[in-house]
Amino acid sequence: MEQAPFDHHVSIPGTTLFDGRQAMKGYQLNKMCYSFNDGDNRAAFKADPEAYMTKFKLTDPQKEAVRSLNVLKMIEAGGNIYYLAKLAGIFGLSVQDVGAQQTGMTTDEFKEKLLAAGRK
Amino acid sequence: MEQAPFDHHVSIPGTTLFDGRQAMKGYQLNKMCYSFNDGDNRAAFKADPEAYMTKFKLTDPQKEAVRSLNVLKMIEAGGNIYYLAKLAGIFGLSVQDVGAQQTGMTTDEFKEKLLAAGRK
Amino acid sequence: MATIIGGLTTSHIPAVGNAIAKKLYDDPYWKPFFDGYPAVHQWLADHKPDVAVVIYNDHGLAFFLDQMPTFAIGAAHEYQNADEGWGIPVMDPYPGYPELSWHIIEHMVEHEFDVTSCQELPVDHGFTVPMQLFWPDRGPDMPRVIPVSANTVQHPIPTLKRAYDFGRAMGDAIRAWPEDIKVVVLGTGGLSHQLDGERAGFINRDFDEMCMEKIVDDPVALTRIGRHELVEKAGAQGTEFLMWMMMRGALGDKVTKVTENYHIPISNTGAGTMVLESAA
Amino acid sequence: MATIIGGLTTSHIPAVGNAIAKKLYDDPYWKPFFDGYPAVHQWLADHKPDVAVVIYNDHGLAFFLDQMPTFAIGAAHEYQNADEGWGIPVMDPYPGYPELSWHIIEHMVEHEFDVTSCQELPVDHGFTVPMQLFWPDRGPDMPRVIPVSANTVQHPIPTLKRAYDFGRAMGDAIRAWPEDIKVVVLGTGGLSHQLDGERAGFINRDFDEMCMEKIVDDPVALTRIGRHELVEKAGAQGTEFLMWMMMRGALGDKVTKVTENYHIPISNTGAGTMVLESAA
C-alpha cells in the first residue's frame, strides 16, 4: 500500500503550518525539546548533545539542524516552535534572537522592524 | 464561598457512578493505583505499603481501605475500579475475587452466579 | 476512494488474552465463546481489509485522570502494548497508518468533534485482545491499524448519540480518503458487565440481545438510551457499548449481518461477536 | 444563580512576566502596555468576581503531542505553574473550584463538546501572566480559578466558530450554577504575532484592530474567518485569538466595552487589553 497524498497541507509564504505532515516528520525532535522542561534533562543535553539526540532517536537532518542551531532547518525537519523555544533557551536565545536568525537580520534589526510596525 | 451542591450525581442501587464527586474524593488513591502499571512501583508498594501510600498523600479512609483490602471501602473513598484492579492484581486477586468480596460471596459462589446467568 | 467494507464487534475481556495464550479453544468454559470466531476469520479471509480502525476504550494505561479525553485518535507509526499492572508480556508493535489518521483528525475537527490526537499511544487489552481474536496469526493479511478510544472511565462519558455521530463523521472521513483501500471498523468492549459495587456480577441478557438486534437495522433507536440508563441496564462497565455505536455509525445506513454469537459468561461479562457488512 | 459579569482580555507574552518581576511599569518600552491595566484593576475592584475562568493555550508544558486535546478543562483543587524550560520560578498555587469545574464539564459533554478533563494541570505563562497582570498583589480578592485550554500548537486547531460555540455553551453552564457568585471570563493570548519561519516578526495592526472592534458587537462575523486565513492574517501564533472567541461566547449576546488598550510591539506581538461587561 503506497503512502497517500496528504490533502490538508496549505501554503502561506514564510510559514510552515504545523499540521499532521510536519508532526509525523518531527515527533522525535519535538519530544526531545519537550523533555527540556526538566532542568536535569537540559543539563544532560548540555553535557553530551550527541548522546542525548541519539537517545531520542533524532533523524540525521534533525541532528544536523540542532548542531548548527539553525531554526529554519529544525522547522523543515518537523520541529514546532513552541518546543524549539525550549531548546533555544538552553543556548540563551530569546524569541527575538530566533526571529532575527530566521529572517536573516541581527537581533537589533529585528527589534527595530517590530518597533517600526508599532509606528505605523 | 460555600461549596455548592453537585447536581449531576445519580443513584443506581449497588452502583457508584465514578463522576466528578467521586473523582474529587479519590484522586490520590487512583493516582497511586495508576502508578502500579510500572513493575518497579508495584515492588516499592509491596516493600513498604505505608510509605508508598504516604508518598501519594492518601487520605486516612483511603489508607484504611487499602490496609484492609476492602474494595467497597476503596470505592467509597473515591477509588475507580479500573485503577483499583491494578492494586488487586498485586495481591493476586482477579476481577471475580473482587466481585465476590463486594457481594459477600466466595469466589466459587460468585462464579456460579455468573454461570447461572448464562443458563437463563 | 477508500471503502468501508464492514464492522466487527467483540468483547475484549483480559481473561481472553490468557485463554488464547493457553489455547483453551476447546475447553468447555471457552468453546462457546471461541466458536463465534471461525466465521469472522472466513469473512476476513474473503475480504482482506487493508486497514482496521480499532475503536476501544483505554482502561487506565494510556490515559489517567490528569488528562482524560472524551475521544482520542491514534496518529502514530506503530502502537505497542505495555504492562497494565499484571506484567502482561510486550508484543510486537502493530503498524499504524498515520497519514490516514491525520486525514481523519482533520475531518473530525473541521466537523466540530473535539478530538485528542495521539502521536504516541500505548494500547491495552481493549485493543490487543480484539486484534488477537480476529488476526490470531498476525500474518501478512493483518491490516494496518488506527486506534480510536472513547472515555468510559470518568463520567461524564459521551452520549450514545454523540458516539454514533462520531462514527458517522469518521465514516465520511474514511470514505473521502483518495486511495482504493478496504477499511474494516472494529467496535470492541461490552456487552453487559459490572465489576464494582454491591451489584458486581450484574449481567443483562435481554438488554444485550436487544442491543445486538437494534444495532443492525435501527441504531438510531439506541441513541435515545440515556447514559445513566445505560449504566443501569448494561452495568457500570457495560458503557463500553458506546464503542459499538461509534463503529455502527461509520458503516453507513444499511448493513447486513453476516454472523453473530452471544455467550454468557466470559469472566464477568456477556460476550457478543458480530460481523456487519456495509451495503456496496 | 451565578452571574457572568464580564470578560477580560490580555496578551500573555512570557516577557511580561520578566517585566513584572523587574517592575518595569514606567520603562519607556513597557509603559504603553502597562498603562492599559489600571482601568482593569479599577473595574475588578468595583466588581470583585468570585471565580475567574481563565481561557488560555498551553505552550508545551501540560500537553505534549502524544496526547493533544482540542479543549481541556481543569478540575483540580489548585493549579501550580512549573518550569517551562527556562527555569521559571515556581509560584504559590492558584486555588481552583473543582465543583464548578465538574458542573461545566458535565454540561459541555452533555451538549456534545468532547472535552478533556484535567484533575491535575500544571499551568504555564499563558495562564500565570494574565493572573499577574490582573491581580498583581494576589490579595484576598483574587478569585478562585478554572483554567480552560484550547489547542493552538497542532493543526487542526478548532475553528473560530467552534471556539465561539464552546464559549456560548460554557456560559450557559456557568449561568446554571446554583450559587450566587460573580464570574469573570478571561480570554488570553494574541493578538497578531509569528515566531517561526521566514515571516517571523509579522504583526498586523489592521487585523488586530478589526478583531478588537468586531468582538464587541459582532463576534459572529469573526466566526467566518477560516483557520488558515487566521494564520495568514494574524500570524502563526495569532491563532491564540481563538481564546478571545471562547471568552466572548461566554458573555452572552450584548456586552459593553469598559476599556481597551492596544500596543505594538511587546516582544514579537501586538498586545490587546479589553474589559467587556455583560448586559445585566
Ligand SMILES: [Fe+3]
Ligand atoms: Fe473493557
Ligand SMILES: [Fe+3]
Ligand atoms: Fe501564547
